[in-house]
Amino acid sequence: MASSLRTLIPRSARRAGGSLLFTSRWSASQNQRRQYSLQAPDAADPRLRAVDASALSITKTTSPKPITPSEELIFGRSFTDHMMSLEWTATDGWLPPRITPYQNLSLDPATCVLHYAFEAFEGMKAYKDRNGDVRLFRPDKNMARMNKSAARIALPTFDGEAVIELLKKFIKLEERFIPSQRGYSLYIRPNIIGTQRTLGVGPPGSAMLYVIASPVGPYYPTGFKAVSLEATDYAVRAWPGGVGASKLGANYAPCIVPQMQAATRGFHQNLWLFKDIDPETGKEEDFVTEVGTMNLFAAIVNKDGQKELMTAPLDGTILEGVVRDSVLTLARERLVPQGWKISERRFPMRELVEAANEGRMLEVFGSGTAATVSPVRVISYQGKLVNCGLPDNEEVGPIALQMKDWLDGIQYGDEEHPWR
Numbered sequence: 001m002a003s004s005l006r007t008l009i010p011r012s013a014r015r016a017g018g019s020l021l022f023t024s025r026w027s028a029s030q031n032q033r034r035q036y037s038l039q040a041p042d043a044a045d046p047r048l049r050a051v052d053a054s055a056l057s058i059t060k061t062t063s064p065k066p067i068t069p070s071e072e073l074i075f076g077r078s079f080t081d082h083m084m085s086l087e088w089t090a091t092d093g094w095l096p097p098r099i100t101p102y103q104n105l106s107l108d109p110a111t112c113v114l115h116y117a118f119e120a121f122e123g124m125k126a127y128k129d130r131n132g133d134v135r136l137f138r139p140d141k142n143m144a145r146m147n148k149s150a151a152r153i154a155l156p157t158f159d160g161e162a163v164i165e166l167l168k169k170f171i172k173l174e175e176r177f178i179p180s181q182r183g184y185s186l187y188i189r190p191n192i193i194g195t196q197r198t199l200g201v202g203p204p205g206s207a208m209l210y211v212i213a214s215p216v217g218p219y220y221p222t223g224f225k226a227v228s229l230e231a232t233d234y235a236v237r238a239w240p241g242g243v244g245a246s247k248l249g250a251n252y253a254p255c256i257v258p259q260m261q262a263a264t265r266g267f268h269q270n271l272w273l274f275k276d277i278d279p280e281t282g283k284e285e286d287f288v289t290e291v292g293t294m295n296l297f298a299a300i301v302n303k304d305g306q307k308e309l310m311t312a313p314l315d316g317t318i319l320e321g322v323v324r325d326s327v328l329t330l331a332r333e334r335l336v337p338q339g340w341k342i343s344e345r346r347f348p349m350r351e352l353v354e355a356a357n358e359g360r361m362l363e364v365f366g367s368g369t370a371a372t373v374s375p376v377r378v379i380s381y382q383g384k385l386v387n388c389g390l391p392d393n394e395e396v397g398p399i400a401l402q403m404k405d406w407l408d409g410i411q412y413g414d415e416e417h418p419w420r
């Protein structure tokens, strides 16, 4: 059996990639978890990962697009003049990168991405600072995450630093599309797909990494607007040992129906829960994980009377958000000295309900590249509304506001910081 399976996988495509860890068992105690290293064949092969940024060829458009007035920008609807792409084959590795006019892809109907979802992506932004210089925010994090996602679905990995060099050249070429007003930016969408023409289910023998960019306005053009969430208890986004921590297109399509259902009941987005036994109490709980495109933070006064900012841990079921990491880092640096406890830990909805009922709920907010932070007013859970601590006439709590100010300051270059 093993040998017949091996013959199904073309020799050239038997390669492996960055390793990632997942747990075989999630509940019970952390100590009981066994960790496996999941490696795609050959992605660790330096020859196949190498990207030659100096071989970039640029073909400029002959019909530059008009610039959409800033106030008319709709997220992800208008794109810049060009795209950047690199092709990969299992025999030759990454081929010379190209910047070309933005154009359709031509794919055979049998291309594996269209059948088996060999696709991973990233979302990042370039910001124009007050001197007109363009800044990327922690692009190394996006490249690392994209490599992990790609390796998980047997797509090739790549030299992230070389791709950042290429991104810089691409963004420089598209600079005129980046609005200079505060709050505006260029949303950058790197995407990697399996391009082999085959209906056979196996690792793609060819792939393409391409990058497109879209100018975007502020998420809240007229100031913060707190959102309402519906906690989903009839569907699960991710599970232990699954791929919830990878940024795969296949993770997003199944989330839309619950999101639409939440919308029909008047909620902006849904909140994903994970039902599991709490090892400390032996009781089943609905653990809070994340929102459709955001990680979630809750600030409460805990039962010891200490202010605590908490978010779900990176246990393989949630996306390792770049903004999540940035909020945690800034909170540890700047809120801990003010007496805060910062926790990456599992917390159930019950804890939020109790905090709200006992007057210990301070605020709840989401974190993500699109909005940076997104304040939450209420969460609907088991037919009741959990009030997240915002006074009726306010749209954002002090911690979310502080985080937004700190992050904006770094992203737009008011504060010099290694993350620029």
Ligand SMILES: Cc1ncc(COP(=O)(O)O)c(C=O)c1O
Pocket (backbone or CB within 6 Å): 123, 290, 291, 292, 293, 294, 295, 319, 320, 321, 322, 323, 324, 367, 368, 369, 370
């Ligand atoms: C499922 C999910 N969680 C969290 C995030 C936030 O991640 P980041 O902070 O890197 O934008 C995103 C955004 O892409 C997401 O899609």
